[in-house]
Amino acid sequence: MHTNDKRPELSRLEYRLLNDFQRDFPLTSRPFLAIAEELGTDEETILKTLEGLVERKMISRLGPVFRPRRLGASTLAALAVPEDQLETVAAMVSAYPAVNHNYEREHLFNLWFVVTAASEEEIEKVLNDIRDRSRCRLLNLPMEDAYHIDLGFPLWC
Amino acid sequence: MGNIFIDAFRQQTPIDFSDEFSRRLIKATQGGLPVSPTPYADIARQLGVSTEAVITRLTQMLEAGAIRRIGAVPNHYALGYRGNGMSVWDVPDDAVDEVGREIAALDFVSHCYQRPRFDDKWPYNLFAMVHGHNRDEVMARIEEMQAMLGDRVCSHDILFSTKILKKTGFRL
Known part of the structure; x- marks a missing residue:
């Protein structure tokens, strides 16, 4: 461990949301429900946890990462x-x-x-x-x- | 792993997503999806289309490579990754594809590009962004790469960023 480290405390659920869902976010009508089922919790907990991560700026956003247009x-x-x-x-x-x-x-x-x-x-x-x-x-x-x-x-x- | 990445990049079929609906969809989602139980329905309502239309178009964009991924975009700096370094390598032309794929497959490398050499002061043709919590960790990872690549690389350097002066994401 280095003294110049600034690692935030993350709960197990926060870690998994950040680490396991950088790709393949469900393209279904209730994506957070699907994630909740995969992680063995409920939709509300997932939403609350994500809101917390956004508030603490641990997550920049959740959504599609577009490739810059090929034109140009x-x-x-x-x-x-x-x-x-x-x-x-x-x-x-x-x-x-x-x-x-x-x-x-x-x-x-x-x-x-x-x-x-x-x-x-x-x-x-x-x-x-x-x-x-x-x-x-x-x-x-x-x-x-x-x-x-x-x-x-x-x-x- | 490296093979998968490069193949995915090269196989992209040029589908045109410059139609009105695509453009509005990109605009509505590039800043992130709403954190609500029904994010796609929320976007659909906003655009006056069906949820199905939103999901279908996003799926097409993902399959065509216009969307690289859908998911969480972590703020690496806030998460403690503060030792990002741009590593640059001088690799013989006939080995650059192989070496590029190997480097791209490393967990701690987020981007890996081949670029032209410039002159004898800038002989590097392969760029890899290496991430770590601090400089020491990045340096250790560079050493790891050096050991892996052995005499397949001629020289390398590492450029640490000292200041981010401007960073604008892709915007329509």
């Missing part, structure tokens, strides 16, 4: 930004509506972001613009193949 294009890009300009450049990048993820990372390439647009040309335009305005080295790394995309992953508590 996206890429992962990175900039090597001098430390003293990082805040300014990061804010400039985040301000583009086409940028939907933007992370600071510990590396020479220290700003990583995803650009999504209607076409490759539009992405190219945004990236050129960002490169010109930031005057930083830029990596453009579009996806070539996906082996595993967010199908949920088990929790080890």
Whole structure:
């Protein structure tokens, strides 16, 4: 156990709801009843427990995870930004509506972001613009193949 | 496991879900289903369609891969997964598919992508998001991966995120 751990207390039922139902949520008229039967409890308990998890923000949402539309294009890009300009450049990048993820990372390439647009040309335009305005080295790394995309992953508590 | 994932991804038939009903359904459900005894009926009422129509369309979207999964989306950060690292690997081109599948099958990897190498400063062609409760745990998992991959990889690096500046989910 590490001192910087921030693991919340989860009941056995909460754990199972979070861990076992990241996929295959029932597509039936009373899905929570089906889950309750599987977990050996009643529908009301399931609903109350889920509400509690949502309230405590342990669960972001419960529902379909949509794949971004096949039409359109996206890429992962990175900039090597001098430390003293990082805040300014990061804010400039985040301000583009086409940028939907933007992370600071510990590396020479220290700003990583995803650009999504209607076409490759539009992405190219945004990236050129960002490169010109930031005057930083830029990596453009579009996806070539996906082996595993967010199908949920088990929790080890 | 890796094979299942990659096959599921590649076999998606291009069905068009850009019709009015699909778009309204996506809009109504992308933020989550209502936590009520009858979530699909609630959505159906809101859209003025039958419960059956909602369930059928969601099933079609799931089968076609337009929906990746239906279920709980845990807030990993709140659950204590605070050591997320982006691991990047330089794998010979003829081994990248095999290695990619093996890495994708690991429990603690949530995303695994092949991307182009850029130059000799950025020689990595395989990306894997590795999750753990803290940095030490992530580092231990990277070592585990290294041991598994042996000399099939040339070099690798790990990039820890220090700040999330923007994170917007898919929105219509």
